[in-house]
Amino acid sequence: MSALSNSTSSTADRYATSMIAHQLPTERQRLHLLGQMLDPDTFRILEQRGIQPSWACLELGAGTGSIARWLAGYCPHGHVVATDSDTCFLSELSAPNLQVLRHDVVTEDFPAGSFDLIHARWLLANLPEREEVLAKAVTWLVPGGWLVIEDPDRTPLDASPHPILRRFGDAVEQLVAESHGADLRWARRRLPAALAEVGLVELGISVSVKTVGDGGADDAAYRMTMAQARPGLVDRGLLSEAEYEAGMALLDEPAVIDAPFANIIAWGRRPPR
Ligand SMILES: C[S@@+](CC[C@H](N)C(=O)[O-])C[C@H]1O[C@@H](n2cnc3c(N)ncnc32)[C@H](O)[C@@H]1O
Numbered sequence: 001m002s003a004l005s006n007s008t009s010s011t012a013d014r015y016a017t018s019m020i021a022h023q024l025p026t027e028r029q030r031l032h033l034l035g036q037m038l039d040p041d042t043f044r045i046l047e048q049r050g051i052q053p054s055w056a057c058l059e060l061g062a063g064t065g066s067i068a069r070w071l072a073g074y075c076p077h078g079h080v081v082a083t084d085s086d087t088c089f090l091s092e093l094s095a096p097n098l099q100v101l102r103h104d105v106v107t108e109d110f111p112a113g114s115f116d117l118i119h120a121r122w123l124l125a126n127l128p129e130r131e132e133v134l135a136k137a138v139t140w141l142v143p144g145g146w147l148v149i150e151d152p153d154r155t156p157l158d159a160s161p162h163p164i165l166r167r168f169g170d171a172v173e174q175l176v177a178e179s180h181g182a183d184l185r186w187a188r189r190r191l192p193a194a195l196a197e198v199g200l201v202e203l204g205i206s207v208s209v210k211t212v213g214d215g216g217a218d219d220a221a222y223r224m225t226m227a228q229a230r231p232g233l234v235d236r237g238l239l240s241e242a243e244y245e246a247g248m249a250l251l252d253e254p255a256v257i258d259a260p261f262a263n264i265i266a267w268g269r270r271p272p273r
Pocket residue numbers: 011012015020022031034035060061062063064083084085086103104105106120121122123126127
């Protein structure tokens with residue numbers, strides 16, 4: 001499978017210097033925690049698409065590759081392409097039907113009609129060109145193929161009873177918007193409508209609200225994300241050191257459990273011929 005390139009972009013460079021860059025010492029572990037929080041829902045929704053052993057699948061922005069590895073096991077007579085603009089966390093990913101490809105989804109392409117299933121998790125929210133990428137990805141599907149998009153939604157925190165946690169939500173939203181053009185409300189605002197606009201049918205959506213303060217998988221992922229964000233938040237004056245400490249201390253109080261974000265999974269199918 002060869003990818004077609006048409007230009008270079010600074011989007012991947014901006015991501016690579018953000019608070020979620022691969023180069024940060026805790027990012028691999030943070031993505032691992034993200035997988036523990038999100039993989040069960042992802043697997044369930046992908047299984048419901050009726051994956052066949054012969055399918056060709058594309059995992060965009062594969063991160064540490066947990067979904068690509070799972071898909072490769074599910075499609076022993078097909079193949080899986082796992083892409084990322086930085087493939088350093090994918091070096092140990094290996095299976096006869098699995099290809100790891102360094103590929104910038106903003107500037108590069110695939111031949112039309114290449115895949116039965118395309119999945120991207122927590123990628124599009126991080127790309128300012130997210131809707132252009134959607135339109136392009138649809139062309140990579142075979143007729144009848146599925147596109148499954150997952151992204152975070154920070155709107156649950158708007159209704160938090162804890163002002164300091166609402167401040168955390170606003171501060172992180174601003175930090176990632178300024179650093180690499182992320183939009184943590186795009187999924188809530190535009191899914192599944194954006195999938196309909198690029199011609200997909202049989203649309204669906206699944207929303208799961210994540211919790212913090214209860215010591216579970218969501219809590220671990222949130223705390224590590226906030227720890228990674230701390231220097232950026234404080235350096236840019238989005239939170240003071242005292243506010244940061246107060247917010248994190250609040251999460252340790254037994255009576256405090258909050259819902260800092262949701263995971264939105266939306267899917268649609270390219271019309272069969
Ligand atoms: C928040 S991580 C999510 C990783 C993985 N999808 C998961 O859910 O665990 C976003 C991933 O997208 C990759 N990425 C960022 N910009 C990209 C681009 N322009 N093209 C391809 N991948 C990109 C990052 O390197 C990172 O691995």
